[in-house]
Structure formats: C-alpha cells, structure tokens
Amino acid sequence: MNIALLGYGTVGSGTYELIMKNKEMIKDKYNIDINIKSILVRNKQKYENLEHYNLFTTDSNVIFDNDIDVVISLIGGLNPSYDYVKKALKNKKHVITANKDLIAEYFIELNNLAYENNVSLNYEASVGGGIPILRPLNSMLVGNNVDSIYSIINGTTNFILSQMYENNLSYDEALKIAQDLGFAESNPSSDVEGLDASRKLAILTMLTFNKYISWKDIKTTGITNIDALDIKYAKKLDKKIKLFAISKKSENGIYLGVRPVYIEKSNQLSKIDNEYNGIHIKSALTGDILIYGKGAGKFPTASSVFSDLISIINKSPINKINLGETTILENYPDSVNWFIRFNSNNFSKTTEKIFKVFNSYKFDLNTIEFNKEITVKIYNVKEEFIKKSLKKFEDESYKYYLIIKGDSDVEN
C-alpha cells in the first residue's frame, strides 16, 4: 500500500513516525507492506538533515501518481488542501485528513466524491484530535437516537479559561502562556473566537443527526470578552466557566451553539481542564456517554490519523452519506437557569427595572462591585424570554450565560 503524505508539521511528522513504528505490525497482522512514497512540503530545505530526506518533495504531482493508494493530507487551511483532496478522490485514492476547516466547508461534496469513486474519506482527527469520536458516532451509535451533544472541543480556549480560573490570570496573560507552551497559535483568532469549535460541531452534528449543517449558521461566541469578573462570579457561584459546543435535538429543529457557559462542578465536563477535550453524548438507549482526552498534539492526533489508515486496511465499507435538511435553532430550547451581569450608571434605576421585568420569575439579585455591577441568577426560563427581556435594558450593558447543571441533570 503506497502512501503520499502531505505536510510534515506537528501531525504529519507524528504520523510518519507512527506508521514507520507500526510497519512490521501491519505486515504481520494484515500482510500488507506500507510504503510512504513521498512527503509533500512547501520548503524542502527544512528537512535536509532527516534520514528520509529523499522522500521530501515540493512537486504536488506526486499525490496523483498511479501507484499511490492513500493520500494523507495534513496541511491546514482550505487552499490548496481542497484541490489536492478533490483531485486525489477523483483519481480513486483513499484520503485521510485532520483538516476540520476543509471537512466542515466541503462535507457533502467530498463525501459524495469519495462514494462515487468507491474510495473512503476519513477524518477522525478533525474533531477531538486524539479522541476516537467520529467513528464511534458513525458506527457504534448509529440508530441510537442521540438526543444531545455537550462538548468542550477546543483545547486552546479550554486551556486559557482553565488558566484564568486556576491562577487568576487575565485573558491576555493566559493567552500568552498558551502561546508559549504551543497550545495557541500566534494568530489564535479561529480558536478564541469559537470558529474552530463551530466547524467541529458542524461535523459532529452532521454525522450524529444526519442533517446538513453549515458551520457558518451556528451561533458562535468565543472567549475574547471573558474578563476577570466573569471568573470571580463563577467562583462565587461555585461554578466553572467553559466554552461549550452544544448540539441538541428539539421539536422544531436542532439547537446549535458555541458559547461560554457557567457549569456546576458536579458535572463531569467541568473537570475537563487545560488542553483536554470532552464530549458528552446523551442517547435514549445508552444513557450518558462521556469521552475525554487530548484534543490536539503530535502523537494524539497522529494516532487518530493512524486509526483511519487501519480502517482503510480493514476495507471498512464505504457508505453514502445522505443528509436531510433541518432548522437550526438559535436559542437554547429548554427552560434553564441563567446568569446575567448588568453594568449600570444608575444602580437604583436598574435594580427597579430588574424587579419589574423579571417579576413573574424566580431570581436572585446580587452584587460584587457595589454601585457598578448588578447580577441576576434567574431560574427556569427559556433563552427567548431572556433575550426579549434584555431588550428593555437600553441604558445598561449586560452579558448573560447559560448555566449547565450537574451530572444528575445535565439537560437542566
């Protein structure tokens, strides 16, 4: 089996090492000779000290050589990844990629192309890095009627929020540490603005609910506006703050959201800290399933890529992906608890208004910074009501958070 490896960065080099390490095992177990024929990079010189330097090339034509069976694409971004993957599939090569941007953007087109050409398109590493999640969802949980997915699927933001919480750091200080340790890129916008999580959520949801989701339609709020007071309030409420990606079936469609939430400490997902990812699947038949592990990194991610290779070696069936349509709901559909921060120049007027607007609901009013901030914890209402009510506060600035309950009642 001949392989063209595209990219030799973090994941590409890890994948190369893992394949070489397991070459004998694959020969013994499957009677297949794995042969990495070429490695495509931008700048060959970077690799001239490596023993296998002769494999490196900058000529993209090697991908489409007749004797290549599998293309492993570990180049980020849409271009030229899209062209390479598309052409590889058309040339009847199995494709493996870790590129979530590519898969989220061209999910239907690339899956169809693979099916039409009777080759497989594999992207286990695109969500959850080293956590086996897509294959279990796609095979083991098929027909299981999943109701919801609550997840922490971006390691960078989880690391930053954990550092802010544990070490009382500002957002900028925590980001700097994340960058120094290699958990955040020098341009972290896709992570901290929640876009990376949205793309992964779209992929997870399409495979789980069999409905087409454009990641651009997912209401997404990142963590750039989380400040020290948000952390202080979370601590005061004995909760944590996490960036959640939620996909939840409802009568009228699917609620999809990437948003910072307050989460009770008895919820298992509240314990997923730093660069770790966690995915909580709730299904009628299985009850709760929680998977957690390293969402990124050289060998965790390479091991998911390697599992895709084993799936190809095992000749896993190539299934057609048929996606229906759905309505994407912008508001969290259930009646739950919320935490609202009001910043006001007129403390007594805002307090009066809060009592008037939330009059028919149970709520607690509090303050940390007297004469500046008022907080409200409101119980058992829908997001629709929260949004409508907040429109009445034209003179105040505010933020609000969904409160995720503990494990006995994760769905609130």
Ligand SMILES: NC(=O)c1ccc[n+]([C@@H]2O[C@H](COP(=O)([O-])OP(=O)(O)OC[C@H]3O[C@@H](n4cnc5c(N)ncnc54)[C@H](OP(=O)(O)O)[C@@H]3O)[C@@H](O)[C@H]2O)c1
């Ligand atoms: N890093 C992780 O932990 C992780 C986890 C999950 C998924 N992923 C995904 O895996 C993919 C690879 O990530 P990475 O972190 O390994 O990236 P990386 O360290 O930046 O490496 C990228 C590699 O791709 C090569 N490359 C980039 N543009 C190219 C082009 N136009 N033509 C040929 N080669 C090109 C680079 O070549 P040069 O060496 O010559 O520059 C480099 O070897 C991305 O889609 C990422 O989202 C990464």
